[in-house]
Amino acid sequence: MIDLHTHTNYSDGTETPANLVRNAVKAGLRAIAVTDHDTFDGYRAAVEPAREAGLELICGIEISSRLAEKAARPTHLLAYFLSGLPSTAFEEWLAQVQQARRARNERMVLRLQDLSLDVSLAAAESLGRSITGRVHFARLLRDQGYVTSIDQAFELYLGDHAPAFVPMHEPSIEEAIQQVRAAGGLPVLAHPIRLNITPPVAEEALLVRLKEAGLLGVEVYHSDHDPAVAARYLGMARKLNLAVTGGSDYHGEAKPNIQVGSGKQGNVQVPYAILQGLRALRDHHSSVARIAILSGDGHHDEA
Ligand SMILES: [Zn+2]
Numbered sequence: 001m002i003d004l005h006t007h008t009n010y011s012d013g014t015e016t017p018a019n020l021v022r023n024a025v026k027a028g029l030r031a032i033a034v035t036d037h038d039t040f041d042g043y044r045a046a047v048e049p050a051r052e053a054g055l056e057l058i059c060g061i062e063i064s065s066r067l068a069e070k071a072a073r074p075t076h077l078l079a080y081f082l083s084g085l086p087s088t089a090f091e092e093w094l095a096q097v098q099q100a101r102r103a104r105n106e107r108m109v110l111r112l113q114d115l116s117l118d119v120s121l122a123a124a125e126s127l128g129r130s131i132t133g134r135v136h137f138a139r140l141l142r143d144q145g146y147v148t149s150i151d152q153a154f155e156l157y158l159g160d161h162a163p164a165f166v167p168m169h170e171p172s173i174e175e176a177i178q179q180v181r182a183a184g185g186l187p188v189l190a191h192p193i194r195l196n197i198t199p200p201v202a203e204e205a206l207l208v209r210l211k212e213a214g215l216l217g218v219e220v221y222h223s224d225h226d227p228a229v230a231a232r233y234l235g236m237a238r239k240l241n242l243a244v245t246g247g248s249d250y251h252g253e254a255k256p257n258i259q260v261g262s263g264k265q266g267n268v269q270v271p272y273a274i275l276q277g278l279r280a281l282r283d284h285h286s287s288v289a290r291i292a293i294l295s296g297d298g299h300h301d302e303a
């Protein structure tokens with residue numbers, strides 16, 4: 001078995017990369033992908049422990065993106081780089097995404113300070129690491145006694161219509177998909193159930209739209225997907241010819257009911273053949289790209 005969706009303490013998990021590797025080996029897994037939010041640092045730190053443990057390690061990432069212009073919550077896009085870390089161009093794009101997030105957080109700190117709330121960016125970043133955002137400021141406000149709950153922090157200060165609100169600038173999901181593809185990665189829509197789209201025909205329409213934008217796969221198996229939900233996404237993936245992936249979304253003690261490799265009470269079981277399928281897909285796309293270059297049929301920028 002394998003697990004293609006795990007987090008370390010470089011994003012919002014609690015385990016170090018070395019401990020994640022240890023837990024994966026203990027669970028009897030043959031391969032895992034580290035898919036921290038908007039950073040490869042956890043993957044980088046897992047390379048050596050995985051090599052020593054004889055565990056296959058896949059380079060992955062979970063990108064926060066925007067499905068619609070005014071989306072309230074980010075949409076997660078998984079990306080797999082089966083040949084290892086992507087190009088520096090992709091890392092530069094990622095650094096820009098992180099810079100935009102940091103600039104937003106700096107503005108939020110200033111607004112909170114204007115409201116006489118003593119909150120620092122460093123304290124929020126120690127909670128949120130690669131994905132520091134409003135919820136981490138809410139926790140600080142609660143922990144510092146300015147509010148009694150996270151909800152109250154949003155109501156009084158951080159919510160969309162509250163005085164310290166600063167809009168977020170995540171990349172659109174189409175931009176994220178395109179960046180992943182340009183870097184030779186496989187973009188996969190993460191845990192589609194969390195998008196709360198009904199009815200299923202509307203979910204399928206979204207997959208069609210994202211496939212046209214370059215999406216290559218769907219996360220069919222996930223701790224939040226019960227068997228009926230997984231079967232629904234499996235059907236859509238087959239119908240639309242999208243790759244099937246799966247993983248627990250392990251976060252260590254931050255989500256103690258989720259086990260690496262098996263999810264919630266064993267609801268995630270991802271066979272090694274899924275990874276072989278992804279490798280075949282990568283080989284297909286890289287040979288298509290090669291043929292395009294050889295025949296001078298590549299995509300050119302117009303103007
Ligand atoms: Zn996610």
Ligand SMILES: [Zn+2]
Pocket residue numbers: 005007035062249
């Ligand atoms: Zn995740």
